[in-house]
Amino acid sequence: MTGAGPEDVAFLANPRYRGQLSRTAAAAVVLAPADADACPVDAIVVSNPYLAYARISRALTPGEPWVPGRAPGAQVAEDAEVDPSARVEANAVVESGARIGARTRIGPGAVIGRGVVIGSETVIHANVVIAGGCRVGSRVILHPGVVIGADGFGLAHAGDHWEKVPQRGAVVIEDDVEVGANTTIDRGAVDDTVIEAGVKLDNLIQVGHNVRIGAHTAIAACTAIAGSVRIGRHCVIGGAVAIAGHLEIADRVTITGMSMVSHSIREPGTYSSGLPLDDNHNWRRNAARFRQLDELARRLRALERRLRTPDTEER
Amino acid sequence: MTGAGPEDVAFLANPRYRGQLSRTAAAAVVLAPADADACPVDAIVVSNPYLAYARISRALTPGEPWVPGRAPGAQVAEDAEVDPSARVEANAVVESGARIGARTRIGPGAVIGRGVVIGSETVIHANVVIAGGCRVGSRVILHPGVVIGADGFGLAHAGDHWEKVPQRGAVVIEDDVEVGANTTIDRGAVDDTVIEAGVKLDNLIQVGHNVRIGAHTAIAACTAIAGSVRIGRHCVIGGAVAIAGHLEIADRVTITGMSMVSHSIREPGTYSSGLPLDDNHNWRRNAARFRQLDELARRLRALERRLRTPDTEER
Amino acid sequence: MTGAGPEDVAFLANPRYRGQLSRTAAAAVVLAPADADACPVDAIVVSNPYLAYARISRALTPGEPWVPGRAPGAQVAEDAEVDPSARVEANAVVESGARIGARTRIGPGAVIGRGVVIGSETVIHANVVIAGGCRVGSRVILHPGVVIGADGFGLAHAGDHWEKVPQRGAVVIEDDVEVGANTTIDRGAVDDTVIEAGVKLDNLIQVGHNVRIGAHTAIAACTAIAGSVRIGRHCVIGGAVAIAGHLEIADRVTITGMSMVSHSIREPGTYSSGLPLDDNHNWRRNAARFRQLDELARRLRALERRLRTPDTEER
Numbered sequence: 001m002t003g004a005g006p007e008d009v010a011f012l013a014n015p016r017y018r019g020q021l022s023r024t025a026a027a028a029v030v031l032a033p034a035d036a037d038a039c040p041v042d043a044i045v046v047s048n049p050y051l052a053y054a055r056i057s058r059a060l061t062p063g064e065p066w067v068p069g070r071a072p073g074a075q076v077a078e079d080a081e082v083d084p085s086a087r088v089e090a091n092a093v094v095e096s097g098a099r100i101g102a103r104t105r106i107g108p109g110a111v112i113g114r115g116v117v118i119g120s121e122t123v124i125h126a127n128v129v130i131a132g133g134c135r136v137g138s139r140v141i142l143h144p145g146v147v148i149g150a151d152g153f154g155l156a157h158a159g160d161h162w163e164k165v166p167q168r169g170a171v172v173i174e175d176d177v178e179v180g181a182n183t184t185i186d187r188g189a190v191d192d193t194v195i196e197a198g199v200k201l202d203n204l205i206q207v208g209h210n211v212r213i214g215a216h217t218a219i220a221a222c223t224a225i226a227g228s229v230r231i232g233r234h235c236v237i238g239g240a241v242a243i244a245g246h247l248e249i250a251d252r253v254t255i256t257g258m259s260m261v262s263h264s265i266r267e268p269g270t271y272s273s274g275l276p277l278d279d280n281h282n283w284r285r286n287a288a289r290f291r292q293l294d295e296l297a298r299r300l301r302a303l304e305r306r307l308r309t310p311d312t313e314e315r
Numbered sequence: 316m317t318g319a320g321p322e323d324v325a326f327l328a329n330p331r332y333r334g335q336l337s338r339t340a341a342a343a344v345v346l347a348p349a350d351a352d353a354c355p356v357d358a359i360v361v362s363n364p365y366l367a368y369a370r371i372s373r374a375l376t377p378g379e380p381w382v383p384g385r386a387p388g389a390q391v392a393e394d395a396e397v398d399p400s401a402r403v404e405a406n407a408v409v410e411s412g413a414r415i416g417a418r419t420r421i422g423p424g425a426v427i428g429r430g431v432v433i434g435s436e437t438v439i440h441a442n443v444v445i446a447g448g449c450r451v452g453s454r455v456i457l458h459p460g461v462v463i464g465a466d467g468f469g470l471a472h473a474g475d476h477w478e479k480v481p482q483r484g485a486v487v488i489e490d491d492v493e494v495g496a497n498t499t500i501d502r503g504a505v506d507d508t509v510i511e512a513g514v515k516l517d518n519l520i521q522v523g524h525n526v527r528i529g530a531h532t533a534i535a536a537c538t539a540i541a542g543s544v545r546i547g548r549h550c551v552i553g554g555a556v557a558i559a560g561h562l563e564i565a566d567r568v569t570i571t572g573m574s575m576v577s578h579s580i581r582e583p584g585t586y587s588s589g590l591p592l593d594d595n596h597n598w599r600r601n602a603a604r605f606r607q608l609d610e611l612a613r614r615l616r617a618l619e620r621r622l623r624t625p626d627t628e629e630r
Numbered sequence: 631m632t633g634a635g636p637e638d639v640a641f642l643a644n645p646r647y648r649g650q651l652s653r654t655a656a657a658a659v660v661l662a663p664a665d666a667d668a669c670p671v672d673a674i675v676v677s678n679p680y681l682a683y684a685r686i687s688r689a690l691t692p693g694e695p696w697v698p699g700r701a702p703g704a705q706v707a708e709d710a711e712v713d714p715s716a717r718v719e720a721n722a723v724v725e726s727g728a729r730i731g732a733r734t735r736i737g738p739g740a741v742i743g744r745g746v747v748i749g750s751e752t753v754i755h756a757n758v759v760i761a762g763g764c765r766v767g768s769r770v771i772l773h774p775g776v777v778i779g780a781d782g783f784g785l786a787h788a789g790d791h792w793e794k795v796p797q798r799g800a801v802v803i804e805d806d807v808e809v810g811a812n813t814t815i816d817r818g819a820v821d822d823t824v825i826e827a828g829v830k831l832d833n834l835i836q837v838g839h840n841v842r843i844g845a846h847t848a849i850a851a852c853t854a855i856a857g858s859v860r861i862g863r864h865c866v867i868g869g870a871v872a873i874a875g876h877l878e879i880a881d882r883v884t885i886t887g888m889s890m891v892s893h894s895i896r897e898p899g900t901y902s903s904g905l906p907l908d909d910n911h912n913w914r915r916n917a918a919r920f921r922q923l924d925e926l927a928r929r930l931r932a933l934e935r936r937l938r939t940p941d942t943e944e945r
Contacts, residue, residue, distance in 0.1 A: 016876075054786035054795040061796045064744070064762075073705045073721070075388045075405040075423075090705040090723045091388070091739070093405045093423040093441075108705075108723040108741045109406070109757070111423045111441040111459075114379070125780070126723075126741040126759040127424070129441040129459035129496075132379075141794075143780040144741075144759035145812070150440070150458040150496035153517040153535065156369035160549075161513045161531050164456075164493065165369040166376045178794065181759075181780035181814040182460070182834075184496040184518040184536075198791045202783040203814040204497075204836050204854075206519050206536040206554070216791050220783065221814075221836040222854035222872070224519075224537035224555045226572070234790075239836070240854045240872035242537070242555035242573040246331070257856070258872040258890045260573045260589045270595040274890045275605055280900040285609040290905055294915040296612055297926055303618055303933055390703045390720040390738075406703070408720045408738040408756075424721070426738045426756040426774075429694070442739070444756040444774035444811075447694075465755070465773040465811035468832040468850065471684035475864075476828045476846050479771075479808065480684040481691045497775065499811040499833040499851075519812075521834050521851040521869070539834075539852035539870045541887070557852070557870035557888045561646075575888045575904045585910040590920055600924040611927055618933055 013050035030056075071108070080112075083120070101138065113149070119175065131187065137175035143203070145182040148173065152186040152193075152209025152227060165189060167209060174198075180205065180221065189227075202239065214251065328365035345371075386423070395427075398435070416453065428464065434490065446502065452490035458518070460497040463488065467501040467508075467524025467542060480504060482524060489513075495520065495536065504542075517554065529566065643680035660686075701738070710742075713750070731768065743779070749805065761817065767805035773833070775812040778803065782816040782823075782839025782857060795819060797839060804828075810835065810851065819857075832869065844881065 004010040004026035012021055012031040021029065021038055028042035030052050036043045046052040068084060073091040076082060082100040089108040094100065098112045101120035106112060109127040116130050119138030124130070128142045131149030142148070154165035169188020173195045179185070180203035185193060188210045195201075199213050202221040207213070211225050214233035219225075223237055226245035231237070235249060238257030243249070247261060252268040255261060259273045278286070289296070319325040319341035327336055327346040336344065336353055343357035345367050351358045361367040383399060388406040391397060397415040404423040409415065413427045416435035421427060424442040431445050434453030439445070443457045446464030457463070469480035484503020488510045494500070495518035500508060503525045510516075514528050517536035522528070526540050529548035534540075538552055541560035546552070550564060553572030558564070562576060567583040570576060574588040593601070604611070634640040634656035642651055642661040651659065651668055658672035660682050666673045676682040698714060703721040706712060712730040719738040724730065728742045731750035736742060739757040746760050749768030754760070758772045761779030772778070784795035799818020803825045809815070810833035815823060818840045825831075829843050832851035837843070841855050844863035849855075853867055856875035861867070865879060868887030873879070877891060882898040885891060889903040908916070919926070 048786070048788070050795075051786040051788050051793060054784075054793050057796045057798070058794065061798065071705070073388060073406070073703060073723075075386070090725075091406050091424075091703070091721050093388075095405075095423070108725070109424055109442070109721075109739055109759075113441075126743075126761075127442055127739070127757055129424075131441075131459065141781075144761065144777040145460060145497065145775060145814070147459040147496040147518075150518065151456075153495060153515070154369075155515055155533060156363070156366040158363075158366050161491075162515050162533060163366060163369050164373065165365075166372045168372070168376065176791075180783060181777040181816070182497050182519075182775065182812050184460070186496070186518065200783070200785055200792050202836075203777075203780065203816065204519060204812075204834060206517075208536065218785060218792060220856065221838065222537070222852070226535065226554055239856055240555075240870075244572055254595075255592075256595065257874055257892075259592055261592050262572075263592065265592070271592050272595045272598040272602075273590045273592045274602075275590065275903045275905065276602055277885075277889055277891050277893065277895070277901050277903045278606055280884075280886065280902045282606065282609075283902040286605055286607075287902075287904075287906055289608040289612050290605075290916055290920075291908055291912065292612065292916075293608070293919040293923070294912075296615060297919050297922065299619065300615060300926060300930060300933075303615075303622065304929065306622060307933065307936060388703060388721070390701070406721050406739075408703075410720075410738070424739055424757070428756075442757055444739075446756075446774070460775060460812070462774040462811040462833075465833065466771075468810060468830070469684075470830055470848060471678070471681040473678075473681050476806075477830050477848060478681060478684050479688065480680075481687045483687070483691065497812050497834075499775070501811070501833065519834060521832075523851065537852070541850065541869055555870075559887055569910075570907075571910065574907055576907050577887075578907065580907070586907050587910045587913040587917075588905045588907045589917075590905065591917055593921055597921065597924075601920055601922075604923040604927050605920075607927065608923070611930060614934065615930055618930075618937065621937060 009044070011049055011053045013053050066103075068103075074106075089126075095132070107144070125181075131171075134171040134173070134187065136173045137177065137197070139176050140173055141178040143179060143181040143183075146179050147182075147184045148179075149187040150184060152189055154189050154209065154227075169193065169210065171195070174215075177201075183207070185211075186227075196233070208245070220257065324359070326364055326368040328368050381418075383418075389421075404441075410447070422459070440496075446486075449486040449488075449502065451488045452492065452512070454491050455488055456493040458494060458496040458498075461494050462497075462499045463494075464502040465499060467504055469504050469524065484508065484525065486510070489530075492516075498522070500526075501542075511548070523560065535572065639674070639686075641679055641683045643683050696733075698733075704736075719756075725762070737774070755811075761801075764801040764803070764817065766803045767807065767827070769806050770803055771808040773809060773811040773813075776809050777812075777814045778809075779817040780814060782819055784819050784839065784857075799823065799840065801825070804845075807831075813837070815841075816857075826863070838875065850887065 010026035030044045070088045071090040074088040076094040077096040080094045080098045083102040085102045088106045092106045092110045094112045095114045097115040104122045107126040113132035118136045122140040125144040128146045134149040149171045151167040155162040169192045171193045174197040183205040185207040186209040194212045196215040198216040200218040206224045208227035210228045217235040219237040220239035223241040228246045231249045232251035236254045240258045243261040248264040254270040256272040325341035345359045385403045386405040389403040391409040392411040395409045395413045398417040403421045407421045407425045409427045410429045412430040419437040422441040428447035433451045437455040440459040449464040464486045466482040470477040484507045486508045489512040498520040500522040501524040509527045511530040513531040515533040521539045523542035525543045532550040534552040535554035538556040543561045546564045547566035551569045555573045558576040563579040569585040571587040640656035660674045700718045701720040704718040706724040707726040710724045710728045713732040715732045718736045722736045722740045724742045725744045727745040734752040737756040743762035748766045752770040755774040764779040779801045781797040785792040799822045801823045804827040813835040815837040816839040824842045826845040828846040830848040836854045838857035840858045847865040849867040850869035853871040858876045861879045862881035866884045870888045873891040878894040884900040886902040
C-alpha cells in the first residue's frame with residue numbers, strides 16, 4: 001500500500017500490513033469490512049480481499065501471445081492426436097497415440113508418453129515428463145520438471161536381492177489441479193494413483209504409488225507421501241511433512257510443517273509433531289535427556305508412590 | 316482378490332487383505348502355506364507370494380515395441396559408440412565419446428555427457444542427465460529427471476566468500492540399480508561416488524559426493540545423504556531420513572522414516588528418531604516443555620536426593 | 631596422502647587425515663602451520679590448506695574444449711540476443727527476447743524463457759529451465775534440472791476451492807551464485823525472489839516466492855524455505871532444514887541439519903532442533919512419554935510443592 005500513488009488501487013489482504021493503511025496514498029484500497037473505518041481514502045469493501053486481489057490480478061495479467069501449432073524441433077508421433085488449437089513448443093516430444101486437447105500448451109522439452117490423454121486449456125511447462133498411459137484433465141498446470149507416472153517403488157525381497165514388481169497402474173490427474181516444479185507422482189502398482197479435482201501441490205513433493213489425494217487439498221513443498229496413502233478432501237498439509245504408507249487422513253485435516261505422520265488421522269483438526277528450534281547448547285542438553293525420558297517418568301512415579309506411603313501410614 | 320472372477324488367479328501377498336480370502340471368487344489364489352487352509356478355492360502355495368506375484372506379473376507384462384536406432388531429433392556425436400541394437404529416442408543427446416551398450420534405451424530428451432559409458436539392457440528414461448565421465452552398468456533403470464554426476468557441494472571458505480572446489484571424481488552405478496524420478500547423485504570430489512549392484516533408490520533422494528551405498532540396499536523417497544557417507548549392504552532406509560556427512564552405517568541396518576542420523580551406526584538393527592503426531596494443542600504444550608527437559612531432570616534428581624536424606628536420618 | 635608418490639604434491643586439508651601424514655611418500659605436502667613439524671617430507675605451509683587445494687585444483691583442471699555457436703537441434707528465437715562467444719548446446723531452447731552474455735554456456739536440453747537475461751561466463755547445465763523474465767548474473771552455475779521462476783504457491787481460498795494468485799514477480803540471481811541439481815526457486819508474487827551474490831545452494835532445495843537469501847550464504851541439500859523468508863548474509867544452513875514462511879534470519883546464523891525453524895532468529899549463533907537417533911525399542915518408549923511431558927512437569931511441580939510444605943511446617 002505504501003508504494004501506491006493516486007492513480008493506483010491498493011489491497012489490504014494480509015493483516016500484517018494493517019499498520020500501513022493510515023499512510024497509503026492510493027486512490028482507493030480494497031479491504032475487509034473490519035478495516036473500512038480506518039481507511040483514509042476511498043475503500044472498496046469486500047468479504048475476502050485476498051480473493052478479490054487474485055481475481056482482479058488474473059483479469060489484469062496479460063496472456064502470452066498464443067500461436068497454435070508446432071514450434072521447430074517438436075517431435076509429434078504421426079498417430080498422436082493434437083487439437084489444431086493446441087501448441088507444441090520447441091523440442092517437445094509427443095509419443096504415439098497421445099491425445100492433446102484444445103488450447104493446451106506442451107512446453108519446450110516436455111515429453112508426453114505413449115497413449116497419454118490431456119484435456120483442454122492445460123499448461124504443461126518446460127521439461128515436464130508424463131509417462132505412458134497417464135491421464136491429465138483440463139485447466140491443469142504442471143510446472144517445469146514435474147514427473148508424472150514414473151514407476152512406484154515396488155520391490156519384492158528375494159532373500160539376497162530385490163526384484164522389481166511391475167507398476168501396471170497409471171496416474172489420473174483430474175481437472176483444475178496444479179503441480180509444482182520437480183514434484184513426482186508415481187504410477188500405481190495395480191490400480192491408478194489419483195489426484196482429485198482442484199488439488200494444489202507445491203514443488204519437490206513425492207506422491208507414491210496408489211496414493212489418492214482428495215479434491216481441493218493443498219500440500220506445501222518437500223512433503224513425502226508414501227505409497228497407498230489416502231488423503232481426504234479440503235486438507236491443508238504443510239511443507240516437509242512425511243506421511244507413512246497405507247495411512248488414511250480424514251477430510252478437512254490440517255497438518256503443520258515438518259510433521260511426521262505415522263498413524264491414520266480419523267477426525268478433522270490440526271495436527272503437529274517435531275520440536276522447536278533452540279540454541280545449539282541448550283538443544284544438546286535437552287536432546288540428551290530425551291533418551292532418559294521413560295526412565296525419568298518411572299523415577300517420578302516412584303517418588304510419588306513413596307510420598308503417598310507415609311501419608312497412608314500416618315492415618 | 317475380491318475383484319477376481321472364475322477366470323482369474325488372485326494373490327494374497329499382503330496380510331492386511333487376509334480377511335478378503337473367504338469371499339474370493341477367483342479360480343485359484345497364490346498364497347503362503349499359513350493361509351492355505353483358509354482358502355475357499357484352489358490354492359497355489361508358495362513360500363513368498365509377493366515375490367511370486369512380482370515374477371508372474373513381470374512374465375505377463377508386455378514389453379513396448381523395440382525399434383533400434385535413432386528417433387527424429389536425437390543428436391548423437393559422431394565419435395559416440397552406440398550399439399546397433401540400442402535405441403536413442405526423440406530429442407535425446409549423446410555427447411562426444413559416450414558408449415551405449417546393447418539393447419539399452421536412451422529416453423526422449425535425455426542427455427548423456429562426454430565419455431559416459433552405459434552397459435547393456437539399461438533404461439534411461441526421459442529427461443535424465445548423466446554428466447561427463449560417469450559410468451552406468453547393465454540392467455540399470457534411471458527414472459525421468461534423474462541427475463547423475465552434477466558437481467558435489469565442495470566449497471572452501473575464503474574469509475568473506477566461498478570458492479569452488481573442483482569435483483574431479485565421477486559417479487559409478489553398478490548393475491541392476493534402479494533410481495527414482497528426480498533423484499540426484501553427485502560426482503565425487505577426488506574419488507568416485509559409488510552405487511553398488513542391486514541398490515534401489517526411490518524418488519527425490521539426494522546422494523552427496525563420495526558416498527558409497529552397499530549392494531542391495533533400498534532407500535525410500537526424499538532421503539538426504541550428505542557427502543562421504545558409507546552405507547552398508549542390505550540396509551533398508553525409510554523416506555525423508557537425513558544422514559549427516561562422513562558417517563558409516565553397518566550392513567543390514569534398518570532406519571525408520573524421517574529419522575535424523577548424526578552418528579555412525581556400527582551394529583545391525585532397527586533405528587529411529589523423531590516424534591509422533593499429536594493434536595496441535597497437546598503438541599504445543601509438550602514441545603514447550605522440551606526446552607525445560609534438562610532442568611526437569613535436575614529437579615527430579617534434587618527431589619530424589621532430598622528424600623533419601625530423611626530416610627538416612629531416621630535410621 | 632597415502633596414495634601420493636615422489637612425483638606428487640599432497641594436501642592435508644582435513645584434520646581427520648592427520649594420522650596419515652607420517653606415512654606419506656609425496657614429494658611435498660601442502661599443510662597448515664600446526665602440522666609442519668610432523669611432516670616427514672617437504673612442507674608447503676599455508677594458512678588455509680583446503681582453500682589452497684581448491685585454488686591449485688582449479689588451476690590444474692583442464693577446461694572442456696570451447697566451441698562458440700549453436701549445436702545441432704538448438705532452437706534460438708530470431709529476436710534472442712546471443713553473444714557470439716556464447717555456446718548453445720544440442721536441443722537447447724532460447725525463447726524470444728532472451729539475452730545471453732559472453733562465453734556463457736546453455737547446456738543441452740536447457741530452456742531459456744522469454745526475455746530472460748543471463749550475464750557472462752555463466753554455465754547453465756543440461757535440462758535447466760529458466761522461466762520468462764528472470765535475470766541471472768555472471769559466473770553463475772546452475773546444475774542440471776534446476777528450475778528458476780516457476781510460479782510461487784499463491785492460492786486464495788474461495789470457500790470450497792482454491793483460486794490461483796498470479797505470480798507477477800521474477801527471480802533475480804546475482805553474480806557468482808551456484809545452484810545444485812533439481813533445486814527449485816520460485817518467482818515472486820509481486821516483487822522478485824532474490825538470491826544475492828555468492829550464495830551457494832546444494833541439490834533439491836525449495837526456495838519459495840519472495841524469499842531473499844543474503845550474500846555468501848550456503849545451504850545444504852533438501853532444505854525447504856517457505857515464501858517471503860529473509861535469510862541474512864554469511865549464514866550456513868544444514869541439509870533437510872525446514873523454514874516456515876515470513877521469518878527473518880539474521881546474518882551469520884548457523885542452523886544444523888534437519889532443524890525446524892518456526893520463529894525468526896535475531897542473533898548470530900548456532901541453532902538446532904530435532905532428536906538424535908536411538909535403537910527403535912528405546913525410541914518407542916521415550917517417544918510415547920513425550921506425549922506426557924507437560925503432565926510429567928506438572929506432577930514434578932506438585933511433588934516439589936508437597937515437599938516444601940512440611941519443611942515450612944517444621945519451622
